Amino acid sequence: MDDDKIKDILKGYRPELTPDFRFMASLERKMEAVEYVKQEMRALRRRNKIAMAVATVAGFVMGALTTLLAPLVTGWASTSSLAIPSTDIAIDLNFLIYITAALVSALSAYNAYEITLARLGRRQNL
Amino acid sequence: MTREQFISYVEASQEAFRRFLLALCCGNHALADDIAQESYIKAYLASDRLTEPEKFNSWLRQIGYNTFINQARALKASTDLDAAADIPASEITDGAFQYEALYAALRRMPDKERTAVILFYIDDYPIKKIADIVGASQSAVKQHLSRGRAHLRGLLTK
Numbered sequence: 001m002d003d004d005k006i007k008d009i010l011k012g013y014r015p016e017l018t019p020d021f022r023f024m025a026s027l028e029r030k031m032e033a034v035e036y037v038k039q040e041m042r043a044l045r046r047r048n049k050i051a052m053a054v055a056t057v058a059g060f061v062m063g064a065l066t067t068l069l070a071p072l073v074t075g076w077a078s079t080s081s082l083a084i085p086s087t088d089i090a091i092d093l094n095f096l097i098y099i100t101a102a103l104v105s106a107l108s109a110y111n112a113y114e115i116t117l118a119r120l121g122r123r124q125n126l
Numbered sequence: 127m128t129r130e131q132f133i134s135y136v137e138a139s140q141e142a143f144r145r146f147l148l149a150l151c152c153g154n155h156a157l158a159d160d161i162a163q164e165s166y167i168k169a170y171l172a173s174d175r176l177t178e179p180e181k182f183n184s185w186l187r188q189i190g191y192n193t194f195i196n197q198a199r200a201l202k203a204s205t206d207l208d209a210a211a212d213i214p215a216s217e218i219t220d221g222a223f224q225y226e227a228l229y230a231a232l233r234r235m236p237d238k239e240r241t242a243v244i245l246f247y248i249d250d251y252p253i254k255k256i257a258d259i260v261g262a263s264q265s266a267v268k269q270h271l272s273r274g275r276a277h278l279r280g281l282l283t284k
Contacts, residue, residue: 006278010247015225017144018159027136027163031129031170 051116059109066101127173135182136166142249143186149244150194153229161197165190184251188259191241198237231281239274242267 017023074093127135140162147158147165168189169176176185232240241260245251253271257264 003275003279006275006282007247009228009282010243013145013149013225013228013248015145015148015153017141017148018155020140023140023144023159023162024137027166028133030163030167031133034167034170035129 047117047120050120051113054116055109055113058112059105062108063101063105066104067097070097070101127176127179129170132170132173135179139183139186140166142183143190146187146244146249147190147194149228149232149248150191150241152233152240153225157197157201161190161193164197165193168193184255184259187245187249187251188261191259195237227282231278234281235274235277238262239270239277242270243274243278246271 074097143165144158144162147161148155151158151161165186169186172189176182232244235243238260242256245256245259246253251259253264253267256271257267260267262270
């Protein structure tokens with residue numbers, strides 16, 4: 001068989017395909033599903049962004065409040081019966097304040113993030 | 127690219143693209159249609175990255191070729207592609223027999239030679255575009271084409 005014959009066979013290759021309308025209908029259904037998933041992903045990203053912003057603000061505010069209120073609390077504690085008894089172990093009060101502020105800040109941010117996400121999710125489902 | 131624009135591209139390209147995949151899958155209609163659908167979905171998801179719409183067809187063939195290679199690998203792991211090609215496609219009662227000898231010959235060719243022959247002779251693509259599609263050098267494509275032609279000649283003469 002020569003090259004021309006092979007070319008003719010390949011150039012004349014026109015096989016019957018499954019009906020176009022069926023192919024297109026199936027493809028459009030899949031594209032709709034993809035579109036739905038894309039929309040959901042966009043909404044999820046948006047919700048996450050809002051929740052992160054709320055968490056940052058909440059964490060900052062609570063951290064700042066704790067730091068500002070710390071001298072009042074320590075002052076009150078030192079004059080009341082809650083005063084730390086003298087021990088051999090030296091306790092750095094400032095260090096305790098910063099640790100407490102960081103913990104309060106982190107916990108507030110986490111809670112704010114979870115609550116915002118849950119509320120936004122519920123609102124979207126309604 | 128909007129969804130409507132993409133659908134208009136699909137409508138314009140789907141027949142030739144499915145024909146290319148059908149030859150690549152050696153007449154397995156179900157596999158060719160599956161790969162076509164998967165390729166279009168991949169193209170749709172990546173359509174924002176297509177900067178030159180006039181290159182849609184060759185870009186689509188590149189996606190189709192890669193999807194075919196991945197599917198072929200997965201199929202080889204579970205079953206043999208040759209055996210899969212023998213599964214009768216319902217509803218296609220055509221002309222499938224008309225191309226049986228061609229499909230049988232294509233089935234016996236390596237994927238790279240088969241792709242080069244199909245793209246060059248059936249789709250009329252130049253060597254440079256074929257090289258872009260399969261991700262090989264132009265000299266490699268010329269070699270695949272020459273070997274593929276010789277293989278095909280031998281197989282169809284038998």
